[in-house]
Amino acid sequence: xxxxxxxxxxxxxxxxxxxxxxxxxxxxxxxxxxxxxxxxxxxxxxxxxxxxxxxxxxxxxxxxxxxxxxxxxxxxxxxxxxxxxxxxxxxxxxxxxxxxxxxxxxxxxxxxxxxxxxxxxxxxxxxxxxxxxxxxxxxxxxxxxxxxxxxxxxxxxxxxxxxxxxxxxxxxxxxxxxxxxxxxxxxxxxxxxxxxxxxxxxxxxxxxxxxxxxxxxxxxxxxxxxxxxxxxxxxxxxxxxxxxxxxxxxxxxxxxxxxxxxxxxxxxxxxxxxxxxxxxxxxxxxxxxxxxxxxxxxxxxxxxxxxxxxxxxxxxxxxxxxxxxxxxxxxxxxxxxxxxxxxxxxxxxxxxxxxxxxxxxxxxxxxxxxxxxxxxxxxxxxxxxxxxxxxxxx
Amino acid sequence: xxxxxxxxxxxxxxxxxxxxxxxxxxxxxxxxxxxxxxxxxxxxxxxxxxxxxxxxxxxxxxxxxxxxxxxxxxxxxxxxxxxxxxxxxxxxxxxxxxxxxxxxxxxxxxxxxxxxxxxxxxxxxx
Numbered sequence: 001x002x003x004x005x006x007x008x009x010x011x012x013x014x015x016x017x018x019x020x021x022x023x024x025x026x027x028x029x030x031x032x033x034x035x036x037x038x039x040x041x042x043x044x045x046x047x048x049x050x051x052x053x054x055x056x057x058x059x060x061x062x063x064x065x066x067x068x069x070x071x072x073x074x075x076x077x078x079x080x081x082x083x084x085x086x087x088x089x090x091x092x093x094x095x096x097x098x099x100x101x102x103x104x105x106x107x108x109x110x111x112x113x114x115x116x117x118x119x120x121x122x123x124x125x126x127x128x129x130x131x132x133x134x135x136x137x138x139x140x141x142x143x144x145x146x147x148x149x150x151x152x153x154x155x156x157x158x159x160x161x162x163x164x165x166x167x168x169x170x171x172x173x174x175x176x177x178x179x180x181x182x183x184x185x186x187x188x189x190x191x192x193x194x195x196x197x198x199x200x201x202x203x204x205x206x207x208x209x210x211x212x213x214x215x216x217x218x219x220x221x222x223x224x225x226x227x228x229x230x231x232x233x234x235x236x237x238x239x240x241x242x243x244x245x246x247x248x249x250x251x252x253x254x255x256x257x258x259x260x261x262x263x264x265x266x267x268x269x270x271x272x273x274x275x276x277x278x279x280x281x282x283x284x285x286x287x288x289x290x291x292x293x294x295x296x297x298x299x300x301x302x303x304x305x306x307x308x309x310x311x312x313x314x315x316x317x318x319x320x321x322x323x324x325x326x327x328x329x330x331x332x333x334x335x336x337x338x339x340x341x342x343x344x345x346x347x348x349x350x351x352x353x354x355x356x357x358x359x360x361x362x363x364x365x366x367x368x369x370x371x372x373x374x375x376x377x378x379x380x381x382x383x384x385x386x387x388x389x390x391x392x393x394x
Numbered sequence: 395x396x397x398x399x400x401x402x403x404x405x406x407x408x409x410x411x412x413x414x415x416x417x418x419x420x421x422x423x424x425x426x427x428x429x430x431x432x433x434x435x436x437x438x439x440x441x442x443x444x445x446x447x448x449x450x451x452x453x454x455x456x457x458x459x460x461x462x463x464x465x466x467x468x469x470x471x472x473x474x475x476x477x478x479x480x481x482x483x484x485x486x487x488x489x490x491x492x493x494x495x496x497x498x499x500x501x502x503x504x505x506x507x508x509x510x511x512x513x514x515x516x517x518x519x520x
């Protein structure tokens with residue numbers, strides 16, 4: 001059995017001026033959860049596969065005269081298996097515990113956190129909230145990844161708790177795989193651009209569904225002369241994200257409350273439009289509309305670059321079933337549908353030239369002195385920092 | 395839009411354990427098993443937290459040479475310390491029994507939540 005790298009303690013999480021202050025027990029709680037998640041992903045998850053190979057699949061074959069052909073057949077066959085049940089119940093519990101730990105940390109100090117964010121946000125031209133923006137149903141139908149209240153719910157005036165909880169907990173959920181500031185995705189995109197397209201110098205950058213801005217801050221830092229705009233529908237995320245970016249000394253980044261399906265910028269306004277883990281939280285109507293908007297907003301020679309989990313095409317039905325777990329059990333209702341799509345065809349339908357479509361794999365870029373190498377052995381089917389990047393040049 | 399509560403009027407302990415909107419999946423044949431497992435896992439976590447705290451304390455005490463095990467056994471908190479310890483116990487109990495809180499919240503809200511498969515089908519068309 002391969003030796004897994006130890007996940008870094010939560011004490012190494014990146015702190016900025018609006019990050020909640022924490023005591024010993026908060027750290028210990030997140031450390032327990034990171035190690036529990038690691039156990040479930042690297043120790044127990046392979047045993048679920050064993051249960052499939054040794055008893056679930058043979059029973060299916062005996063009854064049907066063939067092997068399961070789709071992830072849905074695998075899922076229905078696995079439902080009654082005790083190892084699958086235990087692994088699933090523990091995963092769900094772990095996610096709920098993570099939410100309670102993060103919310104407990106944030107809500108007990110909400111007044112000073114709201115005040116700090118207010119000080120950083122007040123009068124800034126780089127935060128533009130618009131209360132008329134409607135939270136779309138694909139964001140509000142369920143609380144995505146079991147985060148109570150989702151991205152958008154405000155508990156008090158000028159609330160930032162959803163953002164602070166989100167920011168505090170990802171480090172534990174991912175076992176530090178996204179780096180100290182959970183920005184390994186944005187850093188991966190910035191690094192890819194510098195290595196693969198060193199002459200590409202975007203003057204205007206747009207990030208869609210930015211949440212706390214963790215993946216757009218590295219772009220703003222990589223292109224300090226660019227004007228960068230990050231949009232989201234959620235006010236608590238934007239208030240927190242702006243205060244976070246400001247306290248990190250990033251001043252070329254505007255946070256705007258807006259629906260990515262329809263933005264009031266002129267045609268061809270942006271040179272780069274990025275997303276990170278955005279499309280799987282969208283919907284079947286919203287995704288093509290938003291892609292059309294991306295195409296409209298890009299200048300000729302501009303780039304649409306999107307980080308996502310891998311698509312299911314050509315994937316072993318068992319692996320697709322495991323990756324689908326979050327759709328059914330972690331409140332990600334569009335995850336399952338989105339990962340079926342032919343993304344090349346979708347981009348083409350949105351107006352992109354088929355020959356300018358690209359797809360590649362990128363790994364999170366993190367500080368190796370503190371964080372373990374992302375490894376295939378530790379693949380957590382949805383949480384590890386190995387992504388598909390797809391997109392197109394206009 | 396309804397008025398949001400004043401920041402001093404929210405209950406951080408209850409809100410920390412709020413349930414997430416969306417029908418909760420239960421994996422075992424008997425949901426009682428899942429309830430007990432969920433509670434047991436939190437106890438496991440809180441036990442680990444305490445163990446870490448004790449470890450830190452013992453290392454500090456040892457390195458500074460300030461206290462003995464006998465003194466630890468004889469410790470009696472004063473009134474202020476007792477109040478702090480009681481507040482901690484309240485938060486502890488709420489954490490351990492979170493799943494019960496969430497099930498009663500679901501019951502109280504009375505909202506019928508569709509199965510995730512139905513939502514997935516709806517999202518496909520929206």
